[in-house]
Amino acid sequence: MxxxxxxxxxxxxxxxxxxxxxxARVRGDSQLQDAWAQAAGTQVAGQTRxxxxxxxxxHVSVAHAPLLCELASFxxxxxLDALQVSNPELKIRDLKFKLDSHLRKQ
Numbered sequence: 001m002x003x004x005x006x007x008x009x010x011x012x013x014x015x016x017x018x019x020x021x022x023x024a025r026v027r028g029d030s031q032l033q034d035a036w037a038q039a040a041g042t043q044v045a046g047q048t049r050x051x052x053x054x055x056x057x058x059h060v061s062v063a064h065a066p067l068l069c070e071l072a073s074f075x076x077x078x079x080l081d082a083l084q085v086s087n088p089e090l091k092i093r094d095l096k097f098k099l100d101s102h103l104r105k106q
Contacts (some may be wrong), residue, residue: 035090036060039082044071049103056093058083061100068097 036050036058047063048071062068071079076095083092 032058032090035083035087038086039079040071040075044075047103049100051098053090053092056091057096058090058092058094059096059098061103062097063100063103065099068099072097 032050032053033045036048037045040048044067047067049061051059051061053059060071062071076097080092080095083090083095
């Protein structure tokens, strides 16, 4: 294999550094958490966590079953609409809630 010898463009070097260190992911996670908190509200956001967007579906961990049921049954559409309006660049088309007992505050 022949490797590219000589100087490298600064933009390419920075892109590789950002990818290698995971800086873009940290910023992305922070943006996702902020978007979720804004759409869901501070009370719900305190008991949930936006995990990831996969194929347009935002996966959200929820601290306890009653809240999960309430979100899925009564608030899903309103939160989804708020996310789509305020953060169209995230391209969220659906929400999926998952129980995560580690989020419970003791």
